[in-house]
Amino acid sequence: MTELTLPLPVRRSSAYYRLRRRALRSLQIFALFLVLIYTLFPYYWAFVSSTKQGAALYRSVLLPALDFTYYRQLIDNPIFMGSLLNSAYVAVATTFLSLVIGISAAYALGRIDFPQRRAVLMVILMISIFPQVVVLSGMFELINWLGLFNRPSALVLTYLLSTVPFTTWILTTFIREFPRELEEAAIVDGCSHLRILLKILLPLMGPSLASTGILAFILAWNEFLFALTFTLTDENRTVPVAIGLIAGTNRYEYPFGQIMAASVTVTLPLIAVVLVFQRRIVAGLTAGAVKG
Amino acid sequence: ETISVFCAPTEFELCTKVADAWKAKTGNEAKINKMPALLDDAIPIYQQLLAAKSKDIDVLFLDVIWLGMFKANLLDLKSMVPQADQDKHFASTLNAAKLDGNLVAMPAYMDVGLMFYRKDLLEKYGKLPPKTWDELAATAKEIQEKERAAGNDKMWGYAWQAKSYEGLTCDAIELIASNGGGTIIADDGKVTIDNPQAAEAIEKAKGWIGSISPEGVLNYDEEASRAVFESGDAVFHRNWPYVWGTSHKEGSSVIDKVGVMPLPVGKDGQKSSGCLGPMYYGVSKYSAKAQVAADFVNFITGTDMQKMRAVEATLNPSIQSLYSDPDVLEKIPFLKDNQQAFADSAVRPSGYTGTSYNRVSQAFYRSTHDMLSGSADPKEGFASLAKRLEKLKESR
Amino acid sequence: MSARLARRDHRAAWLFLLPVIVAMLVVAVWPLGRTFFFAFTDAYLDDPSVYSMVGLDNFIEVFNDHSWWLAVRNTLIFTAISVTIETVLGLAIALLINEAIPGRGLARAAILVPWAIPVVVATRIWEWMLNDQFGVINKILVGLGVIDHGVAWTASSSLIMGVVIFIDVWMTTPFMVLLILAGLQMISQEIFEAAEVDGIPAWKRFWSITLPMLRPAIGVAVLFRVLDALRMFDLSYVLAGSNEKVMTVSIYARDRLISFQELGVGSSASTWVFLLVALVAIIIIGALRLDKAAGH
Amino acid sequence: MASVSMESVSKSFGTQSVIHNVDLKIDDGEFIVFVGPSGCGKSTLLRIVAGLISASSGTVRIGGDDVTDVPASKRGVAFVFQSYALYPHMSVARNIGFALETMGIRRDAIAQKVQSVARMLKVDHLLDRRPRELSGGQRQRVAIGRALVRQPDIFLFDEPLSNLDADLRMEMRMEIAKLHGDLQTTMIYVTHDQAEAMTLADRIVVLNHGRIEQIGTPSELYHRPDNRFVAGFIGSPRMNFLPVETQTGDNSAGVIGPGGLSLTPKAGDGETIAEIGVRPEAVRIVPTGAGRLDCVLERVEDLGHEHFAYCRIAGDALWVIRLAAAPAAETIGQTVALSFDDQAVFLFAANGRRIGLEAEPSDIRRAIR
Amino acid sequence: MASVSMESVSKSFGTQSVIHNVDLKIDDGEFIVFVGPSGCGKSTLLRIVAGLISASSGTVRIGGDDVTDVPASKRGVAFVFQSYALYPHMSVARNIGFALETMGIRRDAIAQKVQSVARMLKVDHLLDRRPRELSGGQRQRVAIGRALVRQPDIFLFDEPLSNLDADLRMEMRMEIAKLHGDLQTTMIYVTHDQAEAMTLADRIVVLNHGRIEQIGTPSELYHRPDNRFVAGFIGSPRMNFLPVETQTGDNSAGVIGPGGLSLTPKAGDGETIAEIGVRPEAVRIVPTGAGRLDCVLERVEDLGHEHFAYCRIAGDALWVIRLAAAPAAETIGQTVALSFDDQAVFLFAANGRRIGLEAEPSDIRRAIR
Numbered sequence A: 001m002t003e004l005t006l007p008l009p010v011r012r013s014s015a016y017y018r019l020r021r022r023a024l025r026s027l028q029i030f031a032l033f034l035v036l037i038y039t040l041f042p043y044y045w046a047f048v049s050s051t052k053q054g055a056a057l058y059r060s061v062l063l064p065a066l067d068f069t070y071y072r073q074l075i076d077n078p079i080f081m082g083s084l085l086n087s088a089y090v091a092v093a094t095t096f097l098s099l100v101i102g103i104s105a106a107y108a109l110g111r112i113d114f115p116q117r118r119a120v121l122m123v124i125l126m127i128s129i130f131p132q133v134v135v136l137s138g139m140f141e142l143i144n145w146l147g148l149f150n151r152p153s154a155l156v157l158t159y160l161l162s163t164v165p166f167t168t169w170i171l172t173t174f175i176r177e178f179p180r181e182l183e184e185a186a187i188v189d190g191c192s193h194l195r196i197l198l199k200i201l202l203p204l205m206g207p208s209l210a211s212t213g214i215l216a217f218i219l220a221w222n223e224f225l226f227a228l229t230f231t232l233t234d235e236n237r238t239v240p241v242a243i244g245l246i247a248g249t250n251r252y253e254y255p256f257g258q259i260m261a262a263s264v265t266v267t268l269p270l271i272a273v274v275l276v277f278q279r280r281i282v283a284g285l286t287a288g289a290v291k292g
Numbered sequence B: 001e002t003i004s005v006f007c008a009p010t011e012f013e014l015c016t017k018v019a020d021a022w023k024a025k026t027g028n029e030a031k032i033n034k035m036p037a038l039l040d041d042a043i044p045i046y047q048q049l050l051a052a053k054s055k056d057i058d059v060l061f062l063d064v065i066w067l068g069m070f071k072a073n074l075l076d077l078k079s080m081v082p083q084a085d086q087d088k089h090f091a092s093t094l095n096a097a098k099l100d101g102n103l104v105a106m107p108a109y110m111d112v113g114l115m116f117y118r119k120d121l122l123e124k125y126g127k128l129p130p131k132t133w134d135e136l137a138a139t140a141k142e143i144q145e146k147e148r149a150a151g152n153d154k155m156w157g158y159a160w161q162a163k164s165y166e167g168l169t170c171d172a173i174e175l176i177a178s179n180g181g182g183t184i185i186a187d188d189g190k191v192t193i194d195n196p197q198a199a200e201a202i203e204k205a206k207g208w209i210g211s212i213s214p215e216g217v218l219n220y221d222e223e224a225s226r227a228v229f230e231s232g233d234a235v236f237h238r239n240w241p242y243v244w245g246t247s248h249k250e251g252s253s254v255i256d257k258v259g260v261m262p263l264p265v266g267k268d269g270q271k272s273s274g275c276l277g278p279m280y281y282g283v284s285k286y287s288a289k290a291q292v293a294a295d296f297v298n299f300i301t302g303t304d305m306q307k308m309r310a311v312e313a314t315l316n317p318s319i320q321s322l323y324s325d326p327d328v329l330e331k332i333p334f335l336k337d338n339q340q341a342f343a344d345s346a347v348r349p350s351g352y353t354g355t356s357y358n359r360v361s362q363a364f365y366r367s368t369h370d371m372l373s374g375s376a377d378p379k380e381g382f383a384s385l386a387k388r389l390e391k392l393k394e395s396r
Numbered sequence C: 001m002s003a004r005l006a007r008r009d010h011r012a013a014w015l016f017l018l019p020v021i022v023a024m025l026v027v028a029v030w031p032l033g034r035t036f037f038f039a040f041t042d043a044y045l046d047d048p049s050v051y052s053m054v055g056l057d058n059f060i061e062v063f064n065d066h067s068w069w070l071a072v073r074n075t076l077i078f079t080a081i082s083v084t085i086e087t088v089l090g091l092a093i094a095l096l097i098n099e100a101i102p103g104r105g106l107a108r109a110a111i112l113v114p115w116a117i118p119v120v121v122a123t124r125i126w127e128w129m130l131n132d133q134f135g136v137i138n139k140i141l142v143g144l145g146v147i148d149h150g151v152a153w154t155a156s157s158s159l160i161m162g163v164v165i166f167i168d169v170w171m172t173t174p175f176m177v178l179l180i181l182a183g184l185q186m187i188s189q190e191i192f193e194a195a196e197v198d199g200i201p202a203w204k205r206f207w208s209i210t211l212p213m214l215r216p217a218i219g220v221a222v223l224f225r226v227l228d229a230l231r232m233f234d235l236s237y238v239l240a241g242s243n244e245k246v247m248t249v250s251i252y253a254r255d256r257l258i259s260f261q262e263l264g265v266g267s268s269a270s271t272w273v274f275l276l277v278a279l280v281a282i283i284i285i286g287a288l289r290l291d292k293a294a295g296h
Numbered sequence D, E: 001m002a003s004v005s006m007e008s009v010s011k012s013f014g015t016q017s018v019i020h021n022v023d024l025k026i027d028d029g030e031f032i033v034f035v036g037p038s039g040c041g042k043s044t045l046l047r048i049v050a051g052l053i054s055a056s057s058g059t060v061r062i063g064g065d066d067v068t069d070v071p072a073s074k075r076g077v078a079f080v081f082q083s084y085a086l087y088p089h090m091s092v093a094r095n096i097g098f099a100l101e102t103m104g105i106r107r108d109a110i111a112q113k114v115q116s117v118a119r120m121l122k123v124d125h126l127l128d129r130r131p132r133e134l135s136g137g138q139r140q141r142v143a144i145g146r147a148l149v150r151q152p153d154i155f156l157f158d159e160p161l162s163n164l165d166a167d168l169r170m171e172m173r174m175e176i177a178k179l180h181g182d183l184q185t186t187m188i189y190v191t192h193d194q195a196e197a198m199t200l201a202d203r204i205v206v207l208n209h210g211r212i213e214q215i216g217t218p219s220e221l222y223h224r225p226d227n228r229f230v231a232g233f234i235g236s237p238r239m240n241f242l243p244v245e246t247q248t249g250d251n252s253a254g255v256i257g258p259g260g261l262s263l264t265p266k267a268g269d270g271e272t273i274a275e276i277g278v279r280p281e282a283v284r285i286v287p288t289g290a291g292r293l294d295c296v297l298e299r300v301e302d303l304g305h306e307h308f309a310y311c312r313i314a315g316d317a318l319w320v321i322r323l324a325a326a327p328a329a330e331t332i333g334q335t336v337a338l339s340f341d342d343q344a345v346f347l348f349a350a351n352g353r354r355i356g357l358e359a360e361p362s363d364i365r366r367a368i369r
């Protein structure tokens, strides 16, 4: 060993460190508090605003007025409630379809060794970067040609453009993470590819299905441009469009309170879903996207 | 028979009523579809439907500035609506819908820029409603300062709209036209914007920002500026007639303190030039039931229905006779005094520009916004705008 | 090699890829093809059936348009600044809620809320909160004595880009946090422990261990965000209409296509947007060697 | 160098109590090995010493100072992880020298120090590589080098060799022993491997369910286990056990068990013997009738240098017998007798305590050789 | 049950060649063990037999039929993985019965079959549990059960016991041996563990760098290795080697080496002896002068039932000596002499081939006992 003498570490008393740790902990909790305010306050404010009427809106009182007129109006509005149902249908169907398509593609891309695998993956990634406006007119022709104009199903179809690439991408990385031996065990047990996918991989992909599913769901639930363009009549509209249709008594009037009430209402299911699946979203992404 | 009609979401109930009345009268049904609240969002929808020659839609609700855009896809109503019915409307309004010799739509009601003001404050400080913009600025300034001194430190003199959007085209045209500076492009297609009066008007308005108007007006639209006025924080307020209704609704801080007048003028003797915003109904060329649809258009734009809308929703009729109708006046008392405002209105140059209107308007409001926010000089700005517009004209 | 076994697998692979291929052909390739096609025509939106081919004229027109370059500049500035802030903030928050502190479960859930709110709505909320006369932000700042009268956040042309970036940061930081958090959780805890026992101070641990180890995770997150930011549309559009100060390339393309009805020029603008985004994507993917990851 | 002591240290994760009231004094320069079944709390205890986990209660002292709340980075300990935990993005040289970088030492001094440590561990030709380009043994050496370079007061090892091949493990084991011989630094070492524990330790600490079962030198634990748990845990193959019944005779207790077993153990002190144990190497196979109990010789395994015979007693307990030479092939499957010396028999009470601890027969050791 | 044969099987992954021209015939009912250093291709070869990997060239036959192009599911093989690869979302019962489900067998028939297999493996009380609720040994049993239930022609095991504790490993090893004894099915078994290889195999295949070094019974490999690699690989601790120089004398070659070694080996046939090898248990420590070579006794390890002595020869080679009793304590650190019988010496040529293979001294075996 060389003679290099290392500086002696300065070590203070146990009590000093105890104090320091407590201080640090308090600081962290405070920072966390700030983060919570930062992320939640706007939503809270939307809620506050939605319970105020008229000029009360212009007085910045931090407490909600707890006037639920707008909410009552929403609930009594069959068109709005109908659009909730449409949204649910569109979002669920989109999610389901993109998961089915995505998982099937992901199995091929993640598990089967074939030469063009990388190219296919890159093409799919490239597709996911198209701006939506770019395809609007072509999409409209397609919808008309399929006779789907003004049907919620048209939205399901068009949303696949945005959801399928990333579901495929995330599920592929996830499937690749999977212990290969499970699949080999199944092969030896006599399973076909389809059976492996259905009986072995699928039941085990809960977390990543949940997280990609939620991403797809949020996307489909919140989409506006296509929904606006491809539906015509009230009974076929989705929630964001329905919110877009909430109007005052004049074309220039912007009924802020009502719109905030509607926004709070439609965001609620999403928040609930996110809360419930919070752990899985992180877990699913852990296995998925980040690996790339 | 059943036809399909587009209606603004704000007028959904009115439209339903019209449809009921029409059914009672003719036995035909009209199915009402809501348009997006941001009416401009309807453009691509119309566009797609018309490009696809869709039969899904018969009657379209149209803003005046869209008429040029859709004229190729709209049915000529000249022969389908009785001449007598056509003649009941303000000529200027009806003429705005006559493009390439076709009557592409019928006016349903009209909007015009009006000046709202605080009756109570003007009285308190012994002021008369101003006639010129300079008077307005001076009055606004005085009241603002006195009110602030009295502790009302949120008070502003004048709230208007200068966000970089279509509304600014209106506000700016009003200022320029009332100062004798024309309406950007004349009816014959001549680009008129590069003139000293126009520059002067904008220069003046620029001076207001920060002194009698909050800097925020540079991103105010109708609603943002109305909020200031209706919470009692502005003396003057330029807006559309609907503010009359909202400022008298529960929750407003200025109930019964509001007065209305035509917009001021640049100099004595010039014309007040409220921006005209009439709305129309037209029939799609691809409608399978064109005659029924035209009947409906005539019905919904007819005297009875316009009166109904005026009474129920304070929408200003485009039919001259209604301006002396007692029922209407009871509901909208200012109509009588402001008939001139409607007659004198400044029309945006959408008739000539047609499909290109949005480009012209965007170029105009963008350069105006630059001038108002101080990043461009009005004289030079309008000169270069004029050149751009000339070039635009060539491109189509 | 028993090529027969391999060929069988390849056939199975294409069979499994069939749905995605069909779906993408229908919803992506065909509409895109139309857009590319129209980019070479002089068609107008009011009657797309009438057109003639004009070669590269539309591309040249866009290329020579001052507004386009303004939009490109805005887009790049917006992307660079907002993604940078999001990354730094996302990293900080991710590190914070990765610590074992009480309430972090709640924080992890709460951080996702901005993400679940539709963009249009979020923009409206912030516009409202930032209102110069009635905005709660101004109220609070005035109350705290930071400023003496309300700032017109969205009016001044020097501030509006800042506001757009601010709102975007609020809306999309959760995405960053999520991806970085996921990355953090994949790093073996023992590496941090090793550094701690080795007496490495916290800042150095962060700088020399955490950051380099998080690089792949941050890289992917940045890629996704950059691609998204380059296409940004609704936020700017809802907040400021077509204010040139915050006009993005997507708004430019939409203006030409929808507001101006120029199907041809609009399509070529869209194509330019696509090319821009693809270029950036390729650069980032190359820099991160994401393609390797994809193939391996 | 420093002594370590723990005073009634306990630890629970949430509601799960993992370490119960551990008291332990480790002298300066000692080599201590923690062994115990998986999940018994070895790693947890080691991490408490390192400061990576804070104890729920109790006091930890290093060199006499209370360090209970001192963070790991200030304790002057070095930790070698089972997974090595090398920094994957740094070269071997930086991995080793990283701790010195923050001490304000000059670059060339660091390089020199790293070089000398690397040379000592025979990884000096690898200094530019990344950890993923190293073999398991090389990684292990780098991990040790990283610990070494800081000249810590205490080395902590958590199963450092368990990812290595048998040969390599043997080799590294010797190097760690040599390291301890050279440095004379206090070392605490966790392992699963019998050979490592037996050969490296000055004293072994046997843990079970978060409690210390016994502390002692390897030979003490092997020859004089306190209880059945330690007796069964130390030694490979493990000790053979047989449940028995005590039959109280005139003045000393007799013991009978399956397979015709009958013993008259010396000690006893009136305690009831519930089980006996005999190590595999203390048992001999003899012709039927000549032994202490009968069993069926089920199977013989030839390991080259030795043989294991498996013998089933009364259809139940299976005893392993370590033999130098294979038993005659024809005896396989047949009943044979087993014989062992009295001194080789360990006696256990029903609660597992070994009986006769006090009157330790000094010749047990000789008996099983 | 079936025989397996491979005819010049090769495999490369991309440009990396992993298996080179392997020829191997396995008889029906044989228990074959593959051993070799990590990365030598054991698993790859096993997977080629299973059909999980297809060979790059060559032919694989099972029961005489060419199965080179037959998919894994049709080969009638069962595979037990190191990681067990149990389906985590299925109960133990479904895990075992899954292959039967795939075959479309009736539910009650499956249940019955699963029950009987589970009972045989003593996991019938666990049938409703999920894999994560099982201990390592139980998982291992379930994995074997899953293989068993299909009554395959061939069992393939890839290090099935390497995740288990020493005790458990020993126990499971016996059960696998018993299984083979009962079923008499062909089994191929990959392991790192010397004891498993030695005790389970009918024949061991030693692989190195994708080539077969030697095939033979455990005893053949231990006592008559073909080359230095096999000699060094089989046996634990490994054989002691010493490089030597051949000095050609009158009619037979004499050999001298470090530490004063001097030998006159019987065989030779003119081949140059480059190295000699002696197993640890064949070496004895004797007083200086009384042995064949001198060395410094560096260290002695006490494992309880035996001792390892480490002796350094001429400051270089380190020999391990297995001893029943510890050498006298005062000899540690001193020079001692080592002695071994002539018959215990293995001779190697410079290319590693063992010399004197043909004229195998039949008494080597006896010599090292």
Ligand SMILES: Nc1ncnc2c1ncn2[C@@H]1O[C@H](COP(=O)(O)OP(=O)(O)OP(=O)(O)O)[C@@H](O)[C@H]1O
Pocket: D013, D016, D018, D036, D037, D038, D039, D040, D041, D042, D043, D044, D045
């Ligand atoms: N962070 C933790 N949270 C909760 N329980 C834990 C945690 N770390 C360890 N435990 C539990 O504490 C017990 C002791 O764990 P520890 O890692 O000390 O065991 P060990 O003796 O090192 O085992 P092994 O030999 O398997 O490494 C185990 O039951 C384990 O489940």
Ligand SMILES: Nc1ncnc2c1ncn2[C@@H]1O[C@H](COP(=O)(O)OP(=O)(O)OP(=O)(O)O)[C@@H](O)[C@H]1O
Pocket: E013, E016, E018, E036, E037, E038, E039, E040, E041, E042, E043, E044, E045
């Ligand atoms: N899918 C693969 N792609 C590329 N190389 C591979 C692949 N599988 C194995 N190899 C390489 O083939 C060689 C042999 O691997 P194999 O797994 O057969 O070794 P092994 O003898 O089983 O080793 P171990 O004892 O560590 O399990 C190794 O060098 C490995 O890196």
Ligand SMILES: [Mg+2]
Pocket: D042, D043, D044, D158
């Ligand atoms: Mg442990």
Ligand SMILES: [Mg+2]
Pocket: E042, E043, E044, E158
């Ligand atoms: Mg292997």
